[in-house]
Amino acid sequence: xxxxxxxxxxxxxxxxxxxxxxxxxxxxxxxxxxxxxxxxxxxxxxxxxxxxxxxxxxxxxxxxxxxxxxxxxxxxxxxxxxxxxxxxxxxxxxxxxxxxxxxxxxxxxx
Amino acid sequence: xxxxxxxxxxxxxxxxxxxxxxxxxxxxxxxxxxxxxxxxxxxxxxxxxxxxxxxxxxxxxxxxxxxxxxxxxxxxxxxxxxxxxxxxxxxxxxxxxxxxxxxxxxxxxxxxx
Numbered sequence: 001x002x003x004x005x006x007x008x009x010x011x012x013x014x015x016x017x018x019x020x021x022x023x024x025x026x027x028x029x030x031x032x033x034x035x036x037x038x039x040x041x042x043x044x045x046x047x048x049x050x051x052x053x054x055x056x057x058x059x060x061x062x063x064x065x066x067x068x069x070x071x072x073x074x075x076x077x078x079x080x081x082x083x084x085x086x087x088x089x090x091x092x093x094x095x096x097x098x099x100x101x102x103x104x105x106x107x108x109x110x
Numbered sequence: 111x112x113x114x115x116x117x118x119x120x121x122x123x124x125x126x127x128x129x130x131x132x133x134x135x136x137x138x139x140x141x142x143x144x145x146x147x148x149x150x151x152x153x154x155x156x157x158x159x160x161x162x163x164x165x166x167x168x169x170x171x172x173x174x175x176x177x178x179x180x181x182x183x184x185x186x187x188x189x190x191x192x193x194x195x196x197x198x199x200x201x202x203x204x205x206x207x208x209x210x211x212x213x214x215x216x217x218x219x220x221x222x223x
Contacts, residue, residue, distance in 0.1 A: 009150075033211055042200060043153070045211030088152065096141065096160060096207040099169075100153040 002027050004091050006101030014109050019076045021104035023089035030092040032065055032072045037103070038085040079108045112137045116201050116215035123191055123222055131186045131218045133201030141207030142184040143168070144176065146197040147217075153200065159184055160207055191222040 003026045013019050023032065031050040035043040047056055049065035049072060056063045062075045072091075076083055089101040114135045123129055135142065143158035145168075155168030159178040173195055175187040184203075188195060198219050202212040 006152075031209065035212075042214040042217050043202075043212075045213070048209070048211060050209075090153075090212075092208055096158060096166075098155075098208075100145075102150065102152040 002093050002099055004089060004099045004101045006089060006104055008104055009102065010105050010107075012107045012109060013079050015081060016078050019079050019083070019106055021074050021087050021089075021106075023072045023074075023091070023101050025070045025091050025093075025099075027093055028069050030069075032069075032092070033090045033098070034063060034072075034074055035088045035090065036085050037088065041085075043088060076106075079106070081108050081110055084108050112213070114201055114203050114213050114215035116199075116218050119216065119218060121218060121220050123220070125192055125222055126190050129188050129191060129220075131188075131199060131201075131220070133184045133186065133215060134182050135184075135201075135203040135213070136182065137203065137205075137213065138181065139203035139205055139213075140181070141205070142178065142201065142203045143207075143212070144174070144184070144186050145200045145202065146170065147200060148197050156186070156199075158207070191220075193222050196220060196222050 005024045033048045034046040037043045053067045054065045060077045064073045086103040086105045088103045090098040117132045144156040145153040154170045157176040159165045200217050201215040204210045204212045
């Protein structure tokens with residue numbers, strides 16, 4: 001079946017280091033969304049990418065959508081302790097249908 | 111404040127005892143959905159609704175029921191809960207269900223013993 005794999009599953013970084021999580025789909029995606037879930041919290045929508053090769057930035061976060069619209073990445077520059085949480089991608093695979101990745105849990109060591 | 115409200119936040123119940131988790135949104139969203147979150151499996155969709163009286167199965171619908179009699183409410187019903195339904199449940203809504211981000215509720219942690 002359709003799958004959206006996300007790697008790595010866990011990442012520990014020192015504060016100030018960069019972090020990247022990758023999302024790979026078995027099928028072409030109409031668009032891809034990214035969410036952040038703080039420990040004990042609920043997912044919060046960050047951004048949506050629609051176009052092939054699209055790059056969007058939000059302060060220290062850079063989001064990319066692959067040329068084939070089957071993969072995406074989220075890069076955080078100079079992590080801070082406030083970046084702690086689990087980052088999920090969600091790819092649209094059909095009408096009203098999104099598949100969430102398994103998430104990457106980020107820990108930032110001060 | 112624009113939000114999705116779920117109740118209860120925590121629930122412990124026994125096998126076979128019917129329960130309902132409520133979900134309400136105040137943003138006039140057309141689309142609502144239920145997810146369960148389990149370690150290592152991410153968020154898996156249970157049911158979704160595109161509008162009033164229109165619902166459809168997600169990836170893991172077995173053992174669950176939903177209804178959408180009003181636009182703002184989308185309750186999740188477990189007619190006969192079993193221990194494998196122990197999980198963290200999230201309700202989410204969006205304007206159209208595609209092409210716009212979801213707003214999630216705070217979650218309901220359900221334990222079935």
